[in-house]
Amino acid sequence: MSDNLMKDVIEATRNFFELPDEEKQEFSDTSAASPLRYGSSFNVQAESVHFWRDYLKAFTHPQFSIPNKPAGFRDVAAEYCHKGREITKELYRGMSESLGLEANAIADAFGFDTDFQFYIANLYPPCPQPELALGQPPHSDNTAITLLIENGIGGLQVYQRGKWVKVKPIPGSIMVNIGDQLELVTNGKYNGVLHRVTLNNNVTRVSLALAHGPSFDKFVCPIPEIVKDGKLEFKGMNYGEYFYNQQSTQLVGKSRLDLLRISS
Ligand SMILES: O=C(O)CCC(=O)C(=O)O
Ligand SMILES: [Fe+2]
Numbered sequence: 094m095s096d097n098l099m100k101d102v103i104e105a106t107r108n109f110f111e112l113p114d115e116e117k118q119e120f121s122d123t124s125a126a127s128p129l130r131y132g133s134s135f136n137v138q139a140e141s142v143h144f145w146r147d148y149l150k151a152f153t154h155p156q157f158s159i160p161n162k163p164a165g166f167r168d169v170a171a172e173y174c175h176k177g178r179e180i181t182k183e184l185y186r187g188m189s190e191s192l193g194l195e196a197n198a199i200a201d202a203f204g205f206d207t208d209f210q211f212y213i214a215n216l217y218p219p220c221p222q223p224e225l226a227l228g229q230p231p232h233s234d235n236t237a238i239t240l241l242i243e244n245g246i247g248g249l250q251v252y253q254r255g256k257w258v259k260v261k262p263i264p265g266s267i268m269v270n271i272g273d274q275l276e277l278v279t280n281g282k283y284n285g286v287l288h289r290v291t292l293n294n295n296v297t298r299v300s301l302a303l304a305h306g307p308s309f310d311k312f313v314c315p316i317p318e319i320v321k322d323g324k325l326e327f328k329g330m331n332y333g334e335y336f337y338n339q340q341s342t343q344l345v346g347k348s349r350l351d352l353l354r355i356s357s
Contacts (some may be wrong), residue, residue: 310331
């Protein structure tokens, strides 16, 4: 992935947010099932507290739903998404091997030809009282692997050993976050990271979370070879259902995955 492509896709994403409101409203859609939607917070209908964030969410695989404006947005996003999917396949291979599985085990569990890719663009404007608000609440991503880039401002925090730790953006690098579906297929060997987004009062932050998950029609469950002699930690589920349920309720921690956890 070239530095220029990362810069260009962030720039194009920012240019989308800078379109006049009337033009962006064309994409506002309250249905979690919509392959393209522009809005604020996470789910204004379902939540009691809102977040200081605008988003553009577009399915980019199997269908490619990036808006056709501003000019050039679709092309640069298509190139970035293509590379992002290649990187993700490589990560799935490495993670499968790290668990003593066939290289294609995780990709197979996700149904790799019609696997889901989701372009989540976030805009966090300066907030007059950043200590009183959040850009996004603590959550884990409902997908498997998220490739995150941003415009160098910082604000992401991950929960580690009982503390929120700031993630310093490193120019030219991609931050890789593990999501619920990897925790599920690996029976908890890879753990979905709890993260949140804090704000600042002087600059606008733009981030792009390119999330990758299973095919919507796939029934996802722990890979049998991983469970073998150990304890089964999760029930399985259909990924399409999981996705719609997660998108249409409040975003709260790892509550969605917890519903599948088998208690001892
Ligand atoms: O803006 C960020 O740094 C994180 C975004 C994020 O967690 C998400 O969109 O799921
Ligand atoms: Fe996230």
